[in-house]
Amino acid sequence: MGFKENLRSELDYQDMIVKELSEKTGINKRSLDNYLTGHNSIPSADIAVTIAKALGVSVEYLVTGQETHSNGATSPKERKLLSLFEILDERDQQTVLTMVESMAERYANDGRKEKSSVQAG
Template sequence: MSFWKNVENELEYQNISRKELANQVGFAVSGISLGLTNNSVPSADVAVRIAEVLNVTVEYLVTGKTNEKTELTPQLNQLFSNILHLDEYDLETVCLLVQRIKKKQSDEKSV
């Protein structure tokens, strides 16, 4: 199931409208429809804000599964905290950096 489908299910379960979620998170209602249509995932900061409003984990929204044992290390908590304060340009830079590191690791495994 996709991120946005999980959001839709949670909205229905909690009896929250798309408009309410969009207002609380600070994005356009059309973003939900667009996300569903494109089967996309929002930026990390938006995903975190959505999860906070819905009182669920980002992992749940991404995978549809809960894992009570999953705990972030202090280092990851600090990283996510810092990410929340980045502007859009810097957030995109961080995302690109992480993607390149992941690709490099993937390339190294296939050698």
């Protein structure tokens, strides 16, 4: 897929309309519509970076539909989680972190119990 398809897919995934992206980026709606319809299929690098940052994805992802896994959250689920997390205020972010750490610790402990019972059995 090309830029316009990947941009459309990401907008759909994030349940975002072009007007919202325009407001987040400062790029006028008509220009964004052109990128989505193919009249001007690939924006300049600086515009692509602005769009990618607003969507929480890399320019590489928008251009190729693929992303290298060496630089942070890359799956759609991870991107959505990060995007939602960034909306929260500091107190709520800390609450979420505490909850996730507690859940991860519980799963780690449950995993150790399962392994030791399998080895004992």
